[in-house]
Amino acid sequence: DIQMTQSPSSLSASVGDRVTITCQASQDITNYLNWYQQKPGKAPNLLIYDASNLETGVPSRFSGSGSGTDFTFTISSLQPEDIATYYCQHYVNVPPYSFGQGTKLEIK
């Protein structure tokens, strides 16, 4: 199995801060990585696909980068509505398409 290691597991930041989450794959996944946002009691929502492409309708303060084994997700200026848990997920054609363990983002 390909393991996805996300860090940190939780994060507290102030409105307006730049927030960065990392995701490391246990083997090369090229750019086969998505980022999802999940708010409490809701289904996940796709933000970034293919490591760096912004899903239609997603605010431009969200971005992703990386390839191979190391990936980064960034919120350029944290807004109150960004409070959620964020997950990375690979989709290299080797099941399972594992998710990272999640990063819970809170407002300081």
Added chain:
Amino acid sequence: QVNLVQSGAEVKKPGASVKVSCMASGYTFTTYGISWVRQAPGQGLEWMGWITAYNGNTNYAPKLQGRVTMTTDTSTSTAYMELRGLRSDDTAVYYCARGVATLGYWGQGSLVTVSS
């Protein structure tokens, strides 16, 4: 607009089976696959597998092989996920999502509780 509507909550006894449905609308059902993801209470997301709607090819998580079956009914644009031999650690919210790699639309989730 794309919409995925899932069946309601279920309570099952250990050893029983559950079948969750996911009715799609707003797009051509056979153009995309359907993935299933579950989330135990207070835990992260767990990928379960996917099915391609146009030919029924499946790809299951190894830990669920032998207990899970994913099917589709193209006449009603509905996907199904059946899980057999339920255990207490199968208690979770089960989500369907459109796609096999990039999951752009999700159902509302179906809570399955396994309890004696």
